[in-house]
Amino acid sequence: MTSSTVFERTFGFVRSDVALANWREEPFSRWAFQNVGEMVRSARIATDEGNAEGASVDLGGLLAENVEINGRSETVGGFLQRSSADALVVMKKGRFVGDWFAPTMRSDARHVIFSISKSLTAILAGALEADGKLDPNAPVSTYVPEAKGSVYANATVRHVLDMTVSLDFEEAYLDQESLFARYRRATMWNPGGGTETLREFLVTLQQLDEPHGRTFRYRSPNSDLLGIIVERASGQRYADLMSEKLWRPLGAKRDGFVTVDAEGSARAAGGISVAVRDLARVGEMMRQGGVAAGGRIVPQAWVDDTVHGGDAVAWQRGDMVNLFANGRYRNKWYQSGNASQAYCGIGIHGQWLYVDEKAEVVIAKMSSQALPVDDPLDLDNVAFFEALCARV
Numbered sequence: 475m476t477s478s479t480v481f482e483r484t485f486g487f488v489r490s491d492v493a494l495a496n497w498r499e500e501p502f503s504r505w506a507f508q509n510v511g512e513m514v515r516s517a518r519i520a521t522d523e524g525n526a527e528g529a530s531v532d533l534g535g536l537l538a539e540n541v542e543i544n545g546r547s548e549t550v551g552g553f554l555q556r557s558s559a560d561a562l563v564v565m566k567k568g569r570f571v572g573d574w575f576a577p578t579m580r581s582d583a584r585h586v587i588f589s590i591s592k593s594l595t596a597i598l599a600g601a602l603e604a605d606g607k608l609d610p611n612a613p614v615s616t617y618v619p620e621a622k623g624s625v626y627a628n629a630t631v632r633h634v635l636d637m638t639v640s641l642d643f644e645e646a647y648l649d650q651e652s653l654f655a656r657y658r659r660a661t662m663w664n665p666g667g668g669t670e671t672l673r674e675f676l677v678t679l680q681q682l683d684e685p686h687g688r689t690f691r692y693r694s695p696n697s698d699l700l701g702i703i704v705e706r707a708s709g710q711r712y713a714d715l716m717s718e719k720l721w722r723p724l725g726a727k728r729d730g731f732v733t734v735d736a737e738g739s740a741r742a743a744g745g746i747s748v749a750v751r752d753l754a755r756v757g758e759m760m761r762q763g764g765v766a767a768g769g770r771i772v773p774q775a776w777v778d779d780t781v782h783g784g785d786a787v788a789w790q791r792g793d794m795v796n797l798f799a800n801g802r803y804r805n806k807w808y809q810s811g812n813a814s815q816a817y818c819g820i821g822i823h824g825q826w827l828y829v830d831e832k833a834e835v836v837i838a839k840m841s842s843q844a845l846p847v848d849d850p851l852d853l854d855n856v857a858f859f860e861a862l863c864a865r866v
């Protein structure tokens with residue numbers, strides 16, 4: 475049996491069917507989300523050699539157990555299938571207690587985490603703040619002088635971190651004629667890229683008729699700008715900085731990757747691909763107050779601010795109240811505001827890093843959901859995580 479035959483039997487299509495124009499669409503996303511480097515040029519986020527991964531822990535009978543998901547009873551395995559899951563990892567008190575992988579994903583595969591990349595980029599900002607290299611209250615132009623003619627002219631790094639930039643931009647994922655499509659071309663994620671770099675695109679963006687700091691607006695360009703800010707503040711390339719400040723001290727077992735544009739700027743808002751257990755390790759580091767296997771990554775005070783700070787009024791003025799009615803957003807992490815006080819990083823197409831400190835549980839879930847944003851399924855995912863935390 476040839477390798478192409480095995481590929482087709484596994485995924486239901488042949489590799490040549492996948493292209494830059496369709497890699498985020500089903501069924502092609504099942505493969506492409508694990509092989510983004512074949513679609514978009516990427517930089518390596520190195521970890522230490524010899525970091526061997528432990529054996530997988532079978533979820534076993536838990537897959538057949540029924541859980542209550544917003545008034546609907548279904549099995550854990552049934553929900554994973556319904557939500558197009560590719561991988562699920564559960565940690566309890568710092569130990570891996572369950573791993574599950576779809577037939578189309580290997581346990582050592584790296585999967586794109588989309589906007590959870592934002593949460594990891596913010597960790598770099600927190601580490602640089604602790605080093606005295608980055609001031610979150612400084613104007614953006616301190617680090618990116620060419621932003622003076624844009625929406626960021628009178629914005630601070632804090633506005634960027636908390637998504638309270640009054641940015642005239644819509645996350646129109648499916649509109650191929652929108653400003654968002656031009657943005658995707660600048661990141662090299664869509665055909666036709668290369669004529670405008672990500673940095674050049676960002677400094678053309680303009681402000682709404684509202685001051686910064688008033689309203690939570692989820693706008694991905696802010697986080698790509700943060701990637702440039704941390705590069706300028708540190709004097710290091712994004713991938714090297716991520717390796718030094720997070721990936722190596724985290725004790726990550728597999729190298730990560732981040733997509734880059736024509737001039738090498740990292741897609742800090744959504745371009746990181748990692749192994750699912752390593753993603754869970756990021757959540758465990760946060761649960762441990764900023765400490766991981768290799769020592770302290772960010773200060774306890776930064777973690778406390780991230781999981782308890784933020785502007786509740788700005789959140790209420792935003793457009794994600796349907797997900798977390800009492801939520802907040804701080805340093806590119808979501809606070810649920812639910813009884814559990816859980817917090818999380820979220821990416822389109824069903825990527826989740828969920829931390830419940832009260833239950834001492836961390837859950838990482840990777841998926842290939844058909845829609846970039848599916849509000850009812852997002853609510854079901856949150857209910858699913860709450861049910862898992864109560865079970866393990």
